Amino acid sequence: MTPQPAPAVEIRGVTKVFNPAGANEVLALDNIDLDVAAGDFVTLIGPSGCGKSTLLRLVAALVESTEGNVLVNGKTADQARLDRDYSMVFQRAGLFDWRNVSRNIELPLELMGWKAADRHRRSAEMLELVKLNEFADHHPSELSGGMAQRVAIARAMSFRPGLLLMDEPFGALDEMTREHMQNELLRIWAETETTVIFVTHSISEAVFLSTTVVVMSPRPGRIAAVVDNELDTRDDSARDTPQFFANVSAVRKVLRAGEPR
Amino acid sequence: MGLNRLRGSLRAVIVFSLFVVLLMAGYTGYKAFGQSVDDAQTDWAVIGSILPRTDDLTMPSVFEIISGIFAEPRGINEAFGSIVVREAAFTLREAAVGFAVGVIVGLSIAIVLSSSRLLERALVPHVIASQTIPLIAIAPIVVIWGRKNLDFLPWEWHDWMSVSLIATYLTFFPVAINGLRGLHSPSAEALELMDSYAARRGQTLWRLRLPASLPYLFSAFKIAATASVVGAIVGEISAGVTGGLGRRILLEAQRYTTGPERLYVAVLFAAALGIFVFLTISLVEYSLVRRKGTEAVL
Ligand SMILES: Nc1ncnc2c1ncn2[C@@H]1O[C@H](COP(=O)(O)OP(=O)(O)OP(=O)(O)O)[C@@H](O)[C@H]1O
Ligand SMILES: [Mg+2]
Numbered sequence: 139m140t141p142q143p144a145p146a147v148e149i150r151g152v153t154k155v156f157n158p159a160g161a162n163e164v165l166a167l168d169n170i171d172l173d174v175a176a177g178d179f180v181t182l183i184g185p186s187g188c189g190k191s192t193l194l195r196l197v198a199a200l201v202e203s204t205e206g207n208v209l210v211n212g213k214t215a216d217q218a219r220l221d222r223d224y225s226m227v228f229q230r231a232g233l234f235d236w237r238n239v240s241r242n243i244e245l246p247l248e249l250m251g252w253k254a255a256d257r258h259r260r261s262a263e264m265l266e267l268v269k270l271n272e273f274a275d276h277h278p279s280e281l282s283g284g285m286a287q288r289v290a291i292a293r294a295m296s297f298r299p300g301l302l303l304m305d306e307p308f309g310a311l312d313e314m315t316r317e318h319m320q321n322e323l324l325r326i327w328a329e330t331e332t333t334v335i336f337v338t339h340s341i342s343e344a345v346f347l348s349t350t351v352v353v354m355s356p357r358p359g360r361i362a363a364v365v366d367n368e369l370d371t372r373d374d375s376a377r378d379t380p381q382f383f384a385n386v387s388a389v390r391k392v393l394r395a396g397e398p399r
Numbered sequence: 400m401g402l403n404r405l406r407g408s409l410r411a412v413i414v415f416s417l418f419v420v421l422l423m424a425g426y427t428g429y430k431a432f433g434q435s436v437d438d439a440q441t442d443w444a445v446i447g448s449i450l451p452r453t454d455d456l457t458m459p460s461v462f463e464i465i466s467g468i469f470a471e472p473r474g475i476n477e478a479f480g481s482i483v484v485r486e487a488a489f490t491l492r493e494a495a496v497g498f499a500v501g502v503i504v505g506l507s508i509a510i511v512l513s514s515s516r517l518l519e520r521a522l523v524p525h526v527i528a529s530q531t532i533p534l535i536a537i538a539p540i541v542v543i544w545g546r547k548n549l550d551f552l553p554w555e556w557h558d559w560m561s562v563s564l565i566a567t568y569l570t571f572f573p574v575a576i577n578g579l580r581g582l583h584s585p586s587a588e589a590l591e592l593m594d595s596y597a598a599r600r601g602q603t604l605w606r607l608r609l610p611a612s613l614p615y616l617f618s619a620f621k622i623a624a625t626a627s628v629v630g631a632i633v634g635e636i637s638a639g640v641t642g643g644l645g646r647r648i649l650l651e652a653q654r655y656t657t658g659p660e661r662l663y664v665a666v667l668f669a670a671a672l673g674i675f676v677f678l679t680i681s682l683v684e685y686s687l688v689r690r691k692g693t694e695a696v697l
Binding site for chain 2: 195198200219220221222224225226228230232234236245246248249250
C-alpha cells in the first residue's frame with residue numbers, strides 16, 4: 139500500500155464562538171472535522187449564516203478558533219499564512235484602484251520582496267492565464283465585474299500558492315459571466331494543480347466545480363454531509379449530463395434535510 | 400482627453416474673470432448708491448438705514464485701487480504693487496515652510512494615532528483642544544522661544560521661521576484629522592487581504608492605508624495651504640516680524656486715512672496668495688490622484 143499524502147488542510151474539532159460570554163455570543167461553528175486532500179476542489183455550501191466564511195477565514199488564520207486546531211500543509215494555519223501557503227479571493231474583487239491591472243497582480247509579489255523584472259514577467263504570465271493581456275495598463279474602474287474578478291484571481295495565483303481560498307468569488311456576477319468564470323477557474327485549476335476551497339450558495343456551481351461538496355447546516359454551524367461529486371467530464375458540456383443533474387438533486391436533498399443522514 | 404481638459408480650464412478661467420468683473424461692478428454700484436445717499440442727504444430705504452453708507456475713504460473706487468498698484472509711494476522709486484509682491488513672496492516662504500512642517504507633523508500624528516484605538520481616543524481631544532488657543536497668544540512665545548533656545552540648530556534661526564512655526568500650528572490640524580480618517584478608510588476586506596499575504600504593518604501602511612488616504616489628505620492640504628497663508632499673516636502681525644504681507648497690512652491699516660487704496664491692494668494680494676497656494680495643491684492633486692470622482696476638484 140502506498141502511504142496517503144498528507145492532507146492540504148486538516149480541521150480537527152474546531153469550534154468558533156464570537157463574543158464569548160458577551161451579550162452577542164454566537165456559536166458560529168460547532169465541532170467541525172474536515173480533511174481536504176491536496177489537489178481537491180472542495181466547495182462549502184449551506185444557508186446564509188451557517189459559518190462558511192468563518193470556516194474559510196479560520197483556515198486563512200484571519201480568525202482564531204475557540205477550540206480545536208486547523209493545520210495547513212501540516213503547519214498551524216498562522217504559520218501557513220506567514221509562509222504564504224495560500225491565497226484568498228473575496229466576493230468583491232477588492233482591486234486597489236490607484237494601481238493598474240499589472241500592478242494589482244504584482245501586489246503580493248511586492249510584499250514578498252520580488253525584484254521588479256521578475257514581478258513583471260510573472261504578472262504578464264498571469265494575465266495570459268486569465269486572458270486579459272490587453273488590459274495590463276488599465277485601471278480597475280475600466281474593467282467589468284467579471285474582468286475585475288479575473289484580475290483578483292490572477293493576483294491570488296501570482297505567487298503560485300498551493301491552496302486557494304475563495305469566498306463566493308462569483309456571487310456578484312450575472313449568470314452568463316458566472317458560467318464563463320467557472321469554466322475558466324476549472325481550466326486554471328487543472329493547469330496549476332492547486333487545492334481549492336470554494337464557498338458558494340449555488341448548488342449547480344458547487345456540483346459543476348468541485349470534487350467534494352461539503353454541505354453545512356446553521357445554528358450552530360455544522361457539517362451536515364460530505365458528498366463525493368463524481369463527474370466523468372469536467373468542462374462546459376458536463377452541465378447538461380444526467381450525472382450532473384443527479385448530483386445536483388443529491389446535494390439539494392442533503393441541503394433540505396439539513397441534518398446528517 | 401487633453402483637449403477636453405484644456406477646454407475645461409479655459410472655461411474656469413473665463414468664469415473666474417467674469418466673476419471678478421461682476422465683483423468690481425457690484426462694488427462700484429454699492430459705492431455709488433451709498434455715496435449718493437450722503438450727497439443728497441436723504442435716507443434711502445435700504446442703504447443708510449440698514450446697510451452702511453459709504454464714502455471715498457471707506458470705499459475707494461476701483462480705479463483708485465488699481466492705480467494704487469502702480470503708484471510709487473512717496474520717496475520710493477518702486478511701484479507699490481511690486482513692493483507688495485516682494486512682501487507676498489516673503490510671506491509665501493513662511494507659509495510654504497509652515498505648510499511642509501505641518502504636513503509632516505500632521506501625518507505623523509495621524510499615523511501614530513491610527514495604530515491604536517486607545518491612543519486615538521485619548522489624544523484626539525488634545526489635538527482638537529490645541530486649535531482653541533488663539534494664535535495671538537502663542538505667537539510672541541514662539542518668537543522669543545525661537546530666538547533664545549534654537550541656537551543649537553546647524554542653521555541660523557530667523558524670526559520668519561518662528562512665523563512658519565505659527566503657521567504650522569494651523570496646518571497640522573486638518574492634515575492630522577483628515578489623515579486619520581483616510582488611514583482608517585480601507586475596507587475590512589482590503590485589510591484582510593493584506594493580512595492574508597502576511598504583509599507587515601509598514602507594508603500595509605505604505606501600500607494600502609496611505610494611497611487610500613490621498614483623497615482625504617488632499618482636501619486637508621487645500622485647507623492647510625490656505626490656513627498657512629492666514630497663519631503666516633497673523634503670525635507676522637502678532638509676532639512683530641517685518642518684511643511680509645502681515646506687516647504691510649498692519650502698516651496700511653495704521654495709516655489708512657492717508658491712502659485707503661493701499662490697504663485694499665495689500666488685502667487683495669493676500670487673497671491672491673491664498674488662491675495661488677490652493678491652485679498649486681489642486682494641480683499636484685490632479686497629477687497624482689487619478690481616480691474617478693476626484694478629477695473635477697479644480
Ligand atoms: N466578526 C464577527 N463577529 C461576530 N459574529 C460574527 C462575526 N463573523 C461572523 N459572525 C457570525 O457567525 C455566524 C456565521 O457567519 P458567516 O459569515 O461565517 O456565515 P456564512 O455562512 O458565510 O454566511 P453567508 O452565506 O451569508 O456569507 C453568523 O451568525 C454571524 O453573525
Ligand atoms: Mg459568507
